[in-house]
Amino acid sequence: MSTNRKWIPARKTHLHYYDDIPLYYRTPSGNISLYKPAGLSFTHESLERKYAIDEFFIHPKNRLESIEAAQKGFNSELKSHYTNSDITDLKNSLTDLVEETLTAPRAGGLARVPQTVNQLVDGFSFNPTVIRNLAKISFNDYTTALHSINVMALTLGYCYYVSLPEDETRKLGLAALLHDVGKTEIPAHILKASRPLTDKEFEKVKSHTTLGYEILNAYKEDEISEASLACIEHHEKLDGSGYPEGKQIISYMGRVLAIVDCYEAITNDDRPYRTALSPLNALELIKKDVDDGKLDAEIFRDFAYSLTNFDKRKLK
Numbered sequence: 001m002s003t004n005r006k007w008i009p010a011r012k013t014h015l016h017y018y019d020d021i022p023l024y025y026r027t028p029s030g031n032i033s034l035y036k037p038a039g040l041s042f043t044h045e046s047l048e049r050k051y052a053i054d055e056f057f058i059h060p061k062n063r064l065e066s067i068e069a070a071q072k073g074f075n076s077e078l079k080s081h082y083t084n085s086d087i088t089d090l091k092n093s094l095t096d097l098v099e100e101t102l103t104a105p106r107a108g109g110l111a112r113v114p115q116t117v118n119q120l121v122d123g124f125s126f127n128p129t130v131i132r133n134l135a136k137i138s139f140n141d142y143t144t145a146l147h148s149i150n151v152m153a154l155t156l157g158y159c160y161y162v163s164l165p166e167d168e169t170r171k172l173g174l175a176a177l178l179h180d181v182g183k184t185e186i187p188a189h190i191l192k193a194s195r196p197l198t199d200k201e202f203e204k205v206k207s208h209t210t211l212g213y214e215i216l217n218a219y220k221e222d223e224i225s226e227a228s229l230a231c232i233e234h235h236e237k238l239d240g241s242g243y244p245e246g247k248q249i250i251s252y253m254g255r256v257l258a259i260v261d262c263y264e265a266i267t268n269d270d271r272p273y274r275t276a277l278s279p280l281n282a283l284e285l286i287k288k289d290v291d292d293g294k295l296d297a298e299i300f301r302d303f304a305y306s307l308t309n310f311d312k313r314k315l316k
Protein backbone atom coordinates (compact mmCIF):
# COMPACT_ATOMS: atom_id res chain seq x y z
CA MET A 1 0.00 0.00 0.00
CA SER A 2 1.47 3.30 -1.02
CA THR A 3 0.78 6.38 1.11
CA ASN A 4 1.31 5.60 4.77
CA ARG A 5 -0.15 8.93 5.75
CA LYS A 6 -3.74 7.83 5.59
CA TRP A 7 -3.32 4.84 7.91
CA ILE A 8 -4.67 5.41 11.39
CA PRO A 9 -2.31 4.38 14.19
CA ALA A 10 -4.14 2.04 16.58
CA ARG A 11 -3.89 2.96 20.26
CA LYS A 12 -2.22 0.35 22.46
CA THR A 13 -4.89 0.60 25.15
CA HIS A 14 -7.51 -0.28 22.53
CA LEU A 15 -5.97 -3.21 20.67
CA HIS A 16 -7.95 -5.79 22.61
CA TYR A 17 -11.22 -4.11 21.55
CA TYR A 18 -10.54 -4.72 17.87
CA ASP A 19 -11.70 -8.32 17.45
CA ASP A 20 -13.92 -7.28 14.56
CA ILE A 21 -11.54 -4.77 13.01
CA PRO A 22 -8.71 -5.79 10.69
CA LEU A 23 -5.32 -4.63 12.00
CA TYR A 24 -2.27 -3.85 9.89
CA TYR A 25 1.43 -3.46 10.64
CA ARG A 26 4.50 -2.12 8.87
CA THR A 27 6.80 -4.78 7.51
CA PRO A 28 10.59 -4.39 7.90
CA SER A 29 10.68 -3.19 4.29
CA GLY A 30 8.24 -0.40 5.13
CA ASN A 31 5.07 -1.73 3.51
CA ILE A 32 1.76 -1.93 5.33
CA SER A 33 0.50 -5.48 5.57
CA LEU A 34 -2.44 -7.26 7.22
CA TYR A 35 -1.69 -8.38 10.79
CA LYS A 36 -5.05 -9.96 11.58
CA PRO A 37 -8.37 -10.00 9.74
CA ALA A 38 -11.76 -9.06 11.24
CA GLY A 39 -13.14 -11.80 13.46
CA LEU A 40 -9.84 -12.77 15.05
CA SER A 41 -8.76 -11.59 18.50
CA PHE A 42 -5.66 -9.48 18.81
CA THR A 43 -2.81 -11.43 20.30
CA HIS A 44 0.58 -10.32 21.50
CA GLU A 45 2.10 -13.61 20.50
CA SER A 46 3.62 -14.78 17.24
CA LEU A 47 4.18 -12.08 14.65
CA GLU A 48 4.46 -9.25 17.10
CA ARG A 49 7.30 -10.96 18.97
CA LYS A 50 9.03 -12.26 15.90
CA TYR A 51 9.29 -8.91 14.19
CA ALA A 52 9.18 -6.72 17.31
CA ILE A 53 6.10 -4.91 15.98
CA ASP A 54 5.09 -2.08 18.21
CA GLU A 55 2.79 -0.15 15.92
CA PHE A 56 -0.49 -1.29 14.46
CA PHE A 57 -2.71 0.50 12.01
CA ILE A 58 -6.35 0.70 11.08
CA HIS A 59 -7.55 1.18 7.52
CA PRO A 60 -9.27 4.57 7.09
CA LYS A 61 -12.40 2.85 5.84
CA ASN A 62 -12.71 1.16 9.26
CA ARG A 63 -12.32 4.41 11.21
CA LEU A 64 -15.87 4.81 12.48
CA GLU A 65 -16.22 1.11 13.14
CA SER A 66 -13.01 1.13 15.18
CA ILE A 67 -14.19 4.12 17.24
CA GLU A 68 -17.42 2.27 17.97
CA ALA A 69 -15.57 -0.92 18.86
CA ALA A 70 -13.36 0.97 21.31
CA GLN A 71 -16.34 2.76 22.89
CA LYS A 72 -18.26 -0.49 23.21
CA GLY A 73 -15.28 -2.34 24.67
CA PHE A 74 -14.44 0.46 27.08
CA ASN A 75 -18.05 0.78 28.23
CA SER A 76 -18.30 -2.90 29.02
CA GLU A 77 -15.03 -2.81 30.99
CA LEU A 78 -15.92 0.33 32.86
CA LYS A 79 -17.70 -1.39 35.73
CA SER A 80 -14.65 -3.39 36.75
CA HIS A 81 -12.66 -0.16 37.03
CA TYR A 82 -14.72 0.84 40.03
CA THR A 83 -13.76 -2.26 41.90
CA ASN A 84 -10.08 -2.38 41.02
CA SER A 85 -9.07 1.13 41.89
CA ASP A 86 -6.40 1.82 39.26
CA ILE A 87 -7.58 5.28 38.35
CA THR A 88 -4.51 6.16 36.28
CA ASP A 89 -5.29 3.20 34.08
CA LEU A 90 -8.93 4.28 33.77
CA LYS A 91 -7.91 7.82 32.92
CA ASN A 92 -5.42 6.60 30.30
CA SER A 93 -8.00 4.50 28.49
CA LEU A 94 -10.66 7.18 28.81
CA THR A 95 -8.31 9.87 27.45
CA ASP A 96 -7.38 7.65 24.50
CA LEU A 97 -11.04 6.93 23.91
CA VAL A 98 -12.10 10.57 23.98
CA GLU A 99 -9.16 11.64 21.79
CA GLU A 100 -10.07 9.02 19.26
CA THR A 101 -13.75 9.90 19.40
CA LEU A 102 -12.87 13.53 18.78
CA THR A 103 -11.14 12.63 15.51
CA ALA A 104 -14.49 12.12 13.80
CA PRO A 105 -17.23 14.10 15.53
CA ARG A 106 -18.92 15.09 12.29
CA ALA A 107 -18.94 11.53 10.99
CA GLY A 108 -21.09 10.23 13.83
CA GLY A 109 -18.24 9.24 16.19
CA LEU A 110 -20.01 10.64 19.27
CA ALA A 111 -22.99 8.31 19.14
CA ARG A 112 -21.90 6.07 22.01
CA VAL A 113 -20.49 8.81 24.23
CA PRO A 114 -23.72 9.24 26.25
CA GLN A 115 -23.48 5.57 27.20
CA THR A 116 -19.96 6.09 28.57
CA VAL A 117 -21.07 9.12 30.59
CA ASN A 118 -24.12 7.26 31.90
CA GLN A 119 -21.95 4.44 33.13
CA LEU A 120 -19.59 6.86 34.82
CA VAL A 121 -22.59 8.47 36.52
CA ASP A 122 -23.90 5.05 37.61
CA GLY A 123 -20.48 4.14 38.99
CA PHE A 124 -20.58 7.26 41.12
CA SER A 125 -23.27 5.77 43.32
CA PHE A 126 -21.04 2.97 44.53
CA ASN A 127 -17.67 4.67 44.38
CA PRO A 128 -17.74 8.48 44.23
CA THR A 129 -14.00 8.71 44.90
CA VAL A 130 -13.10 7.22 41.52
CA ILE A 131 -14.66 10.04 39.53
CA ARG A 132 -13.49 12.65 42.02
CA ASN A 133 -9.93 11.46 41.56
CA LEU A 134 -10.16 11.34 37.79
CA ALA A 135 -9.66 15.09 37.60
CA LYS A 136 -6.59 14.91 39.78
CA ILE A 137 -4.51 12.86 37.38
CA SER A 138 -2.69 14.99 34.85
CA PHE A 139 -0.60 13.86 31.95
CA ASN A 140 2.15 15.92 30.36
CA ASP A 141 0.35 16.50 27.13
CA TYR A 142 -2.57 18.74 27.96
CA THR A 143 -5.12 18.17 25.22
CA THR A 144 -8.75 19.07 24.61
CA ALA A 145 -9.61 15.47 25.50
CA LEU A 146 -7.87 15.66 28.86
CA HIS A 147 -9.42 19.06 29.64
CA SER A 148 -12.86 17.73 28.71
CA ILE A 149 -12.53 14.69 30.97
CA ASN A 150 -11.37 16.88 33.84
CA VAL A 151 -14.28 19.28 33.34
CA MET A 152 -16.66 16.29 33.28
CA ALA A 153 -15.22 14.78 36.48
CA LEU A 154 -15.40 18.13 38.30
CA THR A 155 -18.94 18.72 37.03
CA LEU A 156 -20.09 15.29 38.23
CA GLY A 157 -18.54 16.08 41.62
CA TYR A 158 -20.57 19.29 41.74
CA CYS A 159 -23.76 17.45 40.68
CA TYR A 160 -23.24 14.91 43.45
CA TYR A 161 -22.66 17.64 46.02
CA VAL A 162 -25.86 19.51 45.14
CA SER A 163 -27.82 16.21 44.80
CA LEU A 164 -28.90 16.95 41.25
CA PRO A 165 -31.37 14.31 39.97
CA GLU A 166 -29.72 11.51 38.00
CA ASP A 167 -31.10 12.44 34.58
CA GLU A 168 -29.90 16.02 35.03
CA THR A 169 -26.52 14.75 36.17
CA ARG A 170 -26.21 12.61 33.03
CA LYS A 171 -27.05 15.59 30.83
CA LEU A 172 -24.62 17.88 32.57
CA GLY A 173 -21.84 15.26 32.55
CA LEU A 174 -22.25 14.70 28.82
CA ALA A 175 -22.38 18.43 28.12
CA ALA A 176 -19.19 18.88 30.16
CA LEU A 177 -17.40 16.19 28.16
CA LEU A 178 -18.49 17.69 24.84
CA HIS A 179 -18.45 21.44 25.55
CA ASP A 180 -15.21 22.04 23.59
CA VAL A 181 -15.91 19.63 20.72
CA GLY A 182 -15.67 22.60 18.33
CA LYS A 183 -11.95 22.81 19.12
CA THR A 184 -11.45 19.73 16.95
CA GLU A 185 -11.86 22.13 14.03
CA ILE A 186 -9.43 24.82 15.22
CA PRO A 187 -5.91 24.38 13.82
CA ALA A 188 -3.54 22.78 16.34
CA HIS A 189 -0.87 25.46 15.84
CA ILE A 190 -3.33 28.03 17.23
CA LEU A 191 -4.55 25.87 20.12
CA LYS A 192 -1.01 24.99 21.15
CA ALA A 193 0.65 28.34 20.43
CA SER A 194 3.31 29.02 23.06
CA ARG A 195 2.65 32.79 23.00
CA PRO A 196 -0.39 34.99 23.48
CA LEU A 197 -2.69 34.83 20.48
CA THR A 198 -3.14 37.58 17.90
CA ASP A 199 -6.62 39.13 17.63
CA LYS A 200 -7.30 37.16 14.47
CA GLU A 201 -6.26 33.90 16.09
CA PHE A 202 -8.37 34.64 19.15
CA GLU A 203 -11.41 35.21 16.91
CA LYS A 204 -10.74 31.81 15.38
CA VAL A 205 -10.54 30.17 18.82
CA LYS A 206 -13.82 31.83 19.82
CA SER A 207 -15.54 30.10 16.91
CA HIS A 208 -15.16 26.73 18.70
CA THR A 209 -18.42 27.65 20.47
CA THR A 210 -20.53 27.91 17.31
CA LEU A 211 -18.71 25.05 15.59
CA GLY A 212 -19.41 22.77 18.56
CA TYR A 213 -23.06 23.85 18.53
CA GLU A 214 -23.33 22.89 14.87
CA ILE A 215 -21.56 19.55 15.31
CA LEU A 216 -23.76 18.40 18.19
CA ASN A 217 -26.98 19.68 16.66
CA ALA A 218 -26.42 17.49 13.64
CA TYR A 219 -26.87 14.36 15.79
CA LYS A 220 -30.18 12.59 15.80
CA GLU A 221 -29.64 11.40 19.40
CA ASP A 222 -31.50 13.92 21.58
CA GLU A 223 -29.08 13.78 24.47
CA ILE A 224 -26.21 14.77 22.17
CA SER A 225 -28.03 17.62 20.47
CA GLU A 226 -29.20 18.91 23.86
CA ALA A 227 -25.57 19.22 24.93
CA SER A 228 -25.05 21.75 22.12
CA LEU A 229 -26.30 24.44 24.48
CA ALA A 230 -23.16 23.94 26.53
CA CYS A 231 -20.98 24.56 23.47
CA ILE A 232 -22.61 27.85 22.64
CA GLU A 233 -22.97 29.13 26.21
CA HIS A 234 -19.91 28.15 28.24
CA HIS A 235 -18.05 31.36 27.38
CA GLU A 236 -21.03 33.65 27.89
CA LYS A 237 -21.11 35.95 30.95
CA LEU A 238 -24.15 37.11 32.89
CA ASP A 239 -23.25 40.79 32.30
CA GLY A 240 -23.22 40.25 28.54
CA SER A 241 -19.43 40.49 28.21
CA GLY A 242 -18.94 36.91 27.00
CA TYR A 243 -18.96 35.32 23.55
CA PRO A 244 -20.14 34.38 20.94
CA GLU A 245 -23.44 36.24 21.41
CA GLY A 246 -22.97 38.39 24.50
CA LYS A 247 -26.05 36.72 26.05
CA GLN A 248 -27.18 37.74 29.53
CA ILE A 249 -29.76 35.05 30.01
CA ILE A 250 -27.82 31.80 30.23
CA SER A 251 -29.12 28.31 30.95
CA TYR A 252 -28.21 26.43 34.15
CA MET A 253 -26.02 24.12 32.04
CA GLY A 254 -24.16 27.10 30.57
CA ARG A 255 -23.73 28.78 33.96
CA VAL A 256 -22.32 25.64 35.63
CA LEU A 257 -19.94 24.89 32.78
CA ALA A 258 -18.68 28.48 32.61
CA ILE A 259 -17.39 28.12 36.18
CA VAL A 260 -16.07 24.56 36.01
CA ASP A 261 -14.40 25.18 32.63
CA CYS A 262 -12.67 28.29 33.90
CA TYR A 263 -11.49 26.56 37.09
CA GLU A 264 -10.12 23.57 35.19
CA ALA A 265 -8.27 25.70 32.66
CA ILE A 266 -6.55 27.89 35.23
CA THR A 267 -5.58 25.08 37.59
CA ASN A 268 -3.80 23.37 34.68
CA ASP A 269 -1.18 24.73 32.35
CA ASP A 270 -3.62 25.04 29.51
CA ARG A 271 -1.17 27.21 27.62
CA PRO A 272 2.59 26.87 27.79
CA TYR A 273 3.10 30.59 28.56
CA ARG A 274 0.77 30.52 31.55
CA THR A 275 1.43 28.85 34.88
CA ALA A 276 -1.19 26.82 36.63
CA LEU A 277 -2.74 28.34 39.74
CA SER A 278 -3.38 26.48 42.99
CA PRO A 279 -7.04 25.57 43.64
CA LEU A 280 -7.35 28.35 46.19
CA ASN A 281 -5.84 31.03 43.94
CA ALA A 282 -8.00 29.84 41.07
CA LEU A 283 -11.14 30.17 43.19
CA GLU A 284 -10.06 33.65 44.28
CA LEU A 285 -9.62 34.68 40.66
CA ILE A 286 -13.01 33.29 39.65
CA LYS A 287 -14.59 34.97 42.67
CA LYS A 288 -13.66 38.34 41.12
CA ASP A 289 -15.81 37.50 38.10
CA VAL A 290 -18.60 36.41 40.44
CA ASP A 291 -18.37 39.72 42.32
CA ASP A 292 -18.43 41.59 39.01
CA GLY A 293 -21.72 39.89 38.11
CA LYS A 294 -20.25 37.76 35.32
CA LEU A 295 -20.66 34.31 36.89
CA ASP A 296 -23.41 32.73 39.02
CA ALA A 297 -22.73 33.25 42.73
CA GLU A 298 -24.68 30.28 44.09
CA ILE A 299 -23.23 27.82 41.60
CA PHE A 300 -19.77 29.16 42.38
CA ARG A 301 -20.25 28.65 46.12
CA ASP A 302 -21.55 25.11 45.66
CA PHE A 303 -18.79 24.25 43.23
CA ALA A 304 -16.14 25.52 45.64
CA TYR A 305 -17.62 23.40 48.45
CA SER A 306 -17.91 20.37 46.18
CA LEU A 307 -14.14 20.44 45.65
CA THR A 308 -13.43 19.73 49.29
CA ASN A 309 -16.49 17.81 50.42
CA PHE A 310 -15.54 14.57 48.78
CA ASP A 311 -18.28 12.19 49.78
CA LYS A 312 -20.66 14.68 51.31
CA ARG A 313 -23.75 16.29 49.95
CA LYS A 314 -24.99 19.79 50.53
CA LEU A 315 -27.45 20.06 53.42
CA LYS A 316 -30.81 21.26 52.26
Ligand SMILES: [Fe+2]
Pocket (backbone or CB within 6 Å): 179, 180, 208, 234, 235
Ligand atom coordinates in the same frame (compact mmCIF):
# COMPACT_ATOMS: atom_id res chain seq x y z
FE1 LIG B 1 -14.33 26.49 25.45
Ligand SMILES: [Fe+2]
Pocket (backbone or CB within 6 Å): 147, 151, 179, 180, 261
Ligand atom coordinates in the same frame (compact mmCIF):
# COMPACT_ATOMS: atom_id res chain seq x y z
FE1 LIG C 1 -13.26 24.28 27.93
